[in-house]
Amino acid sequence: xxxxxxxxxxxxxxxxxxxxxxxxxxxxxxxxxxxxxxxxxxxxxxxxxxxxxxxxxxxxxxxxxxxxxxxxxxxxxxxxxxxxxxxxxxxxxxxxxxxxxxxxxxxxxxxxxxxxxxxxxxxxxxxxxxxxxxxxxxxxxxxxxxxxxxxxxxxxxxxxxxxxxxxxxxxxxxxxxxxxxxxxxxxxxxxxxxxxxxxxxxxxxxxxxxxxxxxxxxxxxxxxxxxxxxxxxxxxxxxxxxxxxxxxxxxxxxxxxxxxxxxxxxxxxxxxxxxxxxxxxxxxxxxxxxxxxxxxxxxxxxxxxxxxxxxxxxxxxxxxxxxxxxxxxxxxxxxxxxxxxxxxxxxxxxxxxxxxxxxxxxxxxxxxxxxxxxxxxxxxxxxxxxxxxxxxxxxxxxxxxxxxxxxxxxxxxxxxxxxxxxxxxxxxxxxxxxxxxxxxxxxxx
Numbered sequence: 001x002x003x004x005x006x007x008x009x010x011x012x013x014x015x016x017x018x019x020x021x022x023x024x025x026x027x028x029x030x031x032x033x034x035x036x037x038x039x040x041x042x043x044x045x046x047x048x049x050x051x052x053x054x055x056x057x058x059x060x061x062x063x064x065x066x067x068x069x070x071x072x073x074x075x076x077x078x079x080x081x082x083x084x085x086x087x088x089x090x091x092x093x094x095x096x097x098x099x100x101x102x103x104x105x106x107x108x109x110x111x112x113x114x115x116x117x118x119x120x121x122x123x124x125x126x127x128x129x130x131x132x133x134x135x136x137x138x139x140x141x142x143x144x145x146x147x148x149x150x151x152x153x154x155x156x157x158x159x160x161x162x163x164x165x166x167x168x169x170x171x172x173x174x175x176x177x178x179x180x181x182x183x184x185x186x187x188x189x190x191x192x193x194x195x196x197x198x199x200x201x202x203x204x205x206x207x208x209x210x211x212x213x214x215x216x217x218x219x220x221x222x223x224x225x226x227x228x229x230x231x232x233x234x235x236x237x238x239x240x241x242x243x244x245x246x247x248x249x250x251x252x253x254x255x256x257x258x259x260x261x262x263x264x265x266x267x268x269x270x271x272x273x274x275x276x277x278x279x280x281x282x283x284x285x286x287x288x289x290x291x292x293x294x295x296x297x298x299x300x301x302x303x304x305x306x307x308x309x310x311x312x313x314x315x316x317x318x319x320x321x322x323x324x325x326x327x328x329x330x331x332x333x334x335x336x337x338x339x340x341x342x343x344x345x346x347x348x349x350x351x352x353x354x355x356x357x358x359x360x361x362x363x364x365x366x367x368x369x370x371x372x373x374x375x376x377x378x379x380x381x382x383x384x385x386x387x388x389x390x391x392x393x394x395x396x397x398x399x400x401x402x403x404x405x406x407x408x409x410x411x412x413x414x415x416x417x418x419x420x421x422x423x424x425x426x427x428x429x430x431x432x433x434x435x436x437x438x439x440x441x442x443x444x445x
Contacts, residue, residue: 089121090144095128098142102225110220114140122275124188124291129230137230138217139288147189147224155182171379172386180388184270188291191226197290198228200440201269204261210253210284231286233278239407249283251409255416257285258400263305263420266296266433270392272399294392295437295445298430299325304393305421311340311347319343327387335384338377345370346397349413358404358413366401 095116099107108114111130118126125143132138144150159178187193195216202213212231220227239247254277261267269276271292278286303325310318320336331339344351345367349358359366378384386394437444 089118089126092116094145095142098145099225101145102142102222103220120275125224130227132217132220138220138227139214139230140220141191141226141228143189143191143224151185151189155185171375171383173383176386176388177391180391184292184294184392187293190223191221192223194290195221195226196440196442197293200267200293200436200442201261201287201290203436203439204265204267205257205287208253208256208260210249211257212280212284212286214286214288231278231280231288233280233286236274236277236279236403236407239279244408244410246283247407247409248411250279250285251404251407252411252416253283253285254400254403255411255413256420257287258396259417259420262296263301263424264429264432265436266298266301266429268294268296268393268396270294270396272396272403274403292392294389295433295442296389296393297445298426298433300389300393301424301429302426305424307343308347308350308417308421311344312351326390328384331384332381334381335378338374338381339384341377342370342374346401350417351414353412353414355410355412357408357410358401366405367398 095118099114103110110133112133112135113131115129117128119129119139120127124147125141128140128142130138130140195218198213198216202215205211205213214228214231217227217229236250239250257277258269258272261269269287269290269292271289276287276289278288280286303322306325307319307322309315310322316336319340320331323331323336323339328339349356361369434444
C-alpha cells in the first residue's frame, strides 16, 4: 500500500493504458490516413476488455467520449458504452485488505454482517452489503487501490484519446471537455466529498416524496470508503413491460430528482447511469451515487431559462445572449443557427404544452440523428469550443432523455418545467444555493 499513490503505480498504470489506448490511436489513425483495413468489431471488443480489466477513471472517460457523436467509430462507441455496467468485481482477499487499510485490522468487529462478495462493481470502486452492530442494513462502497495514481496516469492517456478525437474530427474543440473531466474525476476520488454531496442532496430533495437519498455513516467512512444506509429497489430495466402509468410515475419522479436541484439550487447530477439509482416499490427513485456532482454559478441556470424563452419566442438576439451567459464566445450567425438546431431538439418537449414522448422519432439512441447533423454542420464551419459547464449539463440531459425514451414515457414535460421555473429568480437561487452549500460544508463555485 505504501506505493499506492506513487511514481511506481502511475508508471505501471501508464504502461498498461498506453497499450490499450495506443492501439486504438494507431489503428484508427491508420484506417483514416493510410487506408489500412482493421476488424473494428474485434478491436473494439479487445479495447473494452482491456479497459474493463484496468478499471478506473479511463472507463468513465471512454463512456463520456462514447456519447459524443462521431468522436469515435460507432463500433468503439457501442462497446465503450457498456464498460461501467459490466465492470468485473474484485474478490474477498482484496476486500479484506482494503477494509483493513481503511478501518484498521479489526474492521470486521464494526459490522454484525459483511458480505465479501460485491453487489455492484463500477469504475472506481465496488459496493458490499452489510449490517451494522445496531442492526441497520448498509451499503459499503470501497474504492479500488491505486485510484489516485490511476487518475493521474489516465488523465495523461486522456490527452491521447483527445488527440485521436481531434484528428478524427474538428467539429468540437475538446479542450474544455478535458479540463472538466479531469476536475470531476479527481473529485470522485474523495468519498468524504461524496458524503457532503449526499448531505446536499438530502437537503435539496427533503420535500420530494418521490425521491430517497441515503445518509452516510461518518464513523464507518473514510476518504476512500463510504458507508450509507441501504435503499432497496429494482433496476429501471425491469420496468420495460410495466403499465404506462407506472413508467410515467417513475419518469416524473426521476425528472424532479434531477431538475429540482438544478433549477432551485444550481446543482446537477452529471451521471444518470442505470447503476446510480434504483426504483422503490412505490415507484419513487433511490439515488445511490453522488460522486459526479456539478455546482453551477446561478447565472448558468439563468442562461438555460433565457434560451428556453428565446426559442419559445424565436428571438435570435436573446438566444445569442443566453449562449454568451453560458460561456460560448464570438458566435457567428451561422454557428448560432447550428447550435439552435440542437437546442430546439433538447427543448422541444418543453415547448409543446401537451402529453408526448421525449422524442418523436423511433431511433436507437436519443438525439443521435440530430446530434450527427449538428456535428457535421459544426465541422463544416470550423467547429466551436463548448464551455466547461456545458459538458455535464448536456450529458445529464441526454442520459435522462435516453431513459425516458427507453421507457416510452408519455408526459406533459412543459407543465413539469413550468412548475419548476415559474417563480425563478437568480438572486433567490443565489441565496438558496449559498445556504444549502454552507449546511453541507461545500464551497460555492
